[in-house]
Amino acid sequence: MSGLPKYHALKIDEAKCIGCTHCMKSCPTEAIRVINGKAVIDHERCVDCGYCHRSCPTNAFYIEQDDIQKIRNFKYRVVLFPSVMIGQFPEKISENQIYSSLLKIGFTHVFEIEQPIKLLINSIKEYLAAQDTPKPVISTFCPSVVRLIQNRYPALTENLLLRKAPHDLAAHYAIERLKKEGAGEDEIGLFYVTPCSAKIASVKSPVGEKESIVDGVINMNELYNRVMKIIEEGGPEEDTSSQRENLTRDGVLWSLTRGEACHFGSRSMAVDGMHNVIRFLERLEDDQVHGIDFLEMRACDQSCAGGILLTGNRFMTVERLERRAKRYPAAQSINKNQIRVDTAVLQKKLIIERINPKPVYIFGSDRTRAMDKMNKVQRIICFLPGIDCGACGAPNCHALAEDMVNGKAKMSDCVFLQQMWEDEGKIQTGKAYRNLEKKWGIDRFKADCNKRGRRNEGF
Amino acid sequence: MTLTYDIVGGDFTRAGHPSSEVKKVLKQLGIDARTIKSIVIALYEAEVNVVAHAYRGKATIMIDDTKITMLLEDEGPGIPDINLAMQEGYSTASKEVRDMGFGAGMGLPNIKKNTDELLIESEVGKGTTVKMVNFFK
Numbered sequence: 001m002s003g004l005p006k007y008h009a010l011k012i013d014e015a016k017c018i019g020c021t022h023c024m025k026s027c028p029t030e031a032i033r034v035i036n037g038k039a040v041i042d043h044e045r046c047v048d049c050g051y052c053h054r055s056c057p058t059n060a061f062y063i064e065q066d067d068i069q070k071i072r073n074f075k076y077r078v079v080l081f082p083s084v085m086i087g088q089f090p091e092k093i094s095e096n097q098i099y100s101s102l103l104k105i106g107f108t109h110v111f112e113i114e115q116p117i118k119l120l121i122n123s124i125k126e127y128l129a130a131q132d133t134p135k136p137v138i139s140t141f142c143p144s145v146v147r148l149i150q151n152r153y154p155a156l157t158e159n160l161l162l163r164k165a166p167h168d169l170a171a172h173y174a175i176e177r178l179k180k181e182g183a184g185e186d187e188i189g190l191f192y193v194t195p196c197s198a199k200i201a202s203v204k205s206p207v208g209e210k211e212s213i214v215d216g217v218i219n220m221n222e223l224y225n226r227v228m229k230i231i232e233e234g235g236p237e238e239d240t241s242s243q244r245e246n247l248t249r250d251g252v253l254w255s256l257t258r259g260e261a262c263h264f265g266s267r268s269m270a271v272d273g274m275h276n277v278i279r280f281l282e283r284l285e286d287d288q289v290h291g292i293d294f295l296e297m298r299a300c301d302q303s304c305a306g307g308i309l310l311t312g313n314r315f316m317t318v319e320r321l322e323r324r325a326k327r328y329p330a331a332q333s334i335n336k337n338q339i340r341v342d343t344a345v346l347q348k349k350l351i352i353e354r355i356n357p358k359p360v361y362i363f364g365s366d367r368t369r370a371m372d373k374m375n376k377v378q379r380i381i382c383f384l385p386g387i388d389c390g391a392c393g394a395p396n397c398h399a400l401a402e403d404m405v406n407g408k409a410k411m412s413d414c415v416f417l418q419q420m421w422e423d424e425g426k427i428q429t430g431k432a433y434r435n436l437e438k439k440w441g442i443d444r445f446k447a448d449c450n451k452r453g454r455r456n457e458g459f
Numbered sequence: 460m461t462l463t464y465d466i467v468g469g470d471f472t473r474a475g476h477p478s479s480e481v482k483k484v485l486k487q488l489g490i491d492a493r494t495i496k497s498i499v500i501a502l503y504e505a506e507v508n509v510v511a512h513a514y515r516g517k518a519t520i521m522i523d524d525t526k527i528t529m530l531l532e533d534e535g536p537g538i539p540d541i542n543l544a545m546q547e548g549y550s551t552a553s554k555e556v557r558d559m560g561f562g563a564g565m566g567l568p569n570i571k572k573n574t575d576e577l578l579i580e581s582e583v584g585k586g587t588t589v590k591m592v593n594f595f596k
């Protein structure tokens with residue numbers, strides 16, 4: 001099952017990119033190279049984790065989104081947003097203010113996506129209980145983690161949970177409810193507010209799905225600004241509690257670390273932060289983890305509270321959400337009458353097809369040739385200095401060696417080798433200098449006191 | 460292609476480094492996941508054996524188109540009775556080693572389960588050589 005073509009919302013603004021290597025060094029999948037003085041993302045390797053976005057000192061990364069005016073095309077305009085969004089707002093701002101502002105922006109229905117979360121909890125429990133389910137089950141909540149596993153841990157794809165994430169649940173739920181109110185399916189526009197680039201990718205080209213159910217994606221920081229503006233201007237504060245009647249404590253906490261894991265299996269674990277996830281997957285792949293039933297894995301430190309499109313401090317967001325959660329009932333206390341739609345229909349929609357591996361790090365399918373390339377890498381490595389400086393445009397010496405055997409780089413890209421060759425008279429100084437200019441851009445090495453990327457920038 | 464690693468006796472904190480390096484290489488070669496898993500388990504167990512029992516050792520990994528050959532040579536007390544050591548549950552590991560979760564006497568049997576060819580040579584008071592071969596599908 002391949003689903004839609006892979007979509008990436010994360011883009012680089014060439015005009016802002018200064019080619020400084022920060023993003024390239026921070027990318028956990030070695031997906032970035034600097035070519036002609038600009039960062040370039042390899043979309044096969046990229047898992048949309050956003051680490052590059054965070055590390056960029058000039059804000060050159062941006063995340064494509066849909067025009068909010070698109071909502072005007074629909075009679076029923078539904079905004080779907082994860083609970084974590086509420087956690088960013090200062091405490092003095094009430095839920096009613098936030099909801100009222102969203103209505104003022106032009107939405108007709110406001111839905112926090114983690115409702116009715118009970119249906120998802122039950123569906124995952126059922127999946128875990130099935131005899132043939134390979135353990136540990138790895139959550140498919142964070143799309144970055146799913147892509148990482150497809151790309152780099154192909155054998156672990158069979159452990160991926162075959163259930164949807166809350167945004168799908170909410171989308172189907174919203175449709176069913178509005179249809180009950182008499183809306184035609186074409187009249188309903190669903191707009192998802194995303195905390196990160198990964199969720200956009202999964203909404204626009206869902207893994208294990210044939211088409212996207214959402215009509216548009218809005219970045220959370222953009223909506224935060226709009227809502228804040230309305231509130232600051234003394235916007236409305238109506239009673240909107242009826243829109244939250246299926247919201248629960250467990251729903252509010254779902255996108256935080258342990259929000260999922262706490263519900264499942266007799267032994268479960270939660271791992272957050274991309275580097276922790278990678279280290280753990282390595283162990284899992286080596287068969288060094290035993291007896292765990294359920295694994296929650298999230299790319300961001302503090303899970304979605306640390307999403308790249310959130311505003312404010314992730315730890316404060318977590319604290320506010322934990323306090324908010326206390327005001328809501330437990331997930332299981334929500335009953336059928338409250339849900340108001342046929343839950344069997346929703347339950348069916350929560351199931352996804354098997355997720356296939358897509359290994360991207362292999363040296364081609366012909367083993368003899370792959371072996372050949374591997375040998376070459378080993379030999380090239382002997383000549384590279386092992387400084388891992390990034391001045392070649394690759395994140396480290398080993399990555400450069402691999403690029404070379406894949407025909408994407410040459411020996412002279414290594415500035416130290418070039419220097420040595422100059423010393424040995426194997427290359428002319430002028431030629432060596434032009435090679436550098438080619439890599440990093442003409443005028444790059446001229447004196448410039450306003451140069452970006454000076455000390456303390458980006459911190 | 461040949462990869463070599465030094466193994467330090469008694470340093471459990473670093474155990475697993477050679478097997479994870481080898482795994483990376485095999486994945487890039489496109490070897491199937493099940494074969495890789497067996498190789499990684501066997502190599503890891505063999506490495507832990509050296510760490511647990513010997514003073515020092517060396518792992519030499521040779522990879523070609525069709526197979527991987529893993530040679531672990533150590534300087535240590537050696538194994539007096541290899542047949543006995545091959546039995547599940549048999550262990551001479553010290554209490555400290557067992558307390559760390561190693562040395563449950565599953566090492567050699569587990570290696571045997573996960574390799575296509577296994578050859579153990581040992582001289583008491585000198586050391587042990589373990590040779591493991593796994594063929595690619």
Ligand code: SF4
Binds near residue numbers: 028049051052
């Ligand atoms: S989003 Fe993550 S994987 Fe993609 S280029 Fe940026 S850091 Fe690398």
Ligand code: SF4
Binds near residue numbers: 141195196199300304
């Ligand atoms: S943890 Fe949440 S915010 Fe971060 S990448 Fe995953 S889904 Fe997105």
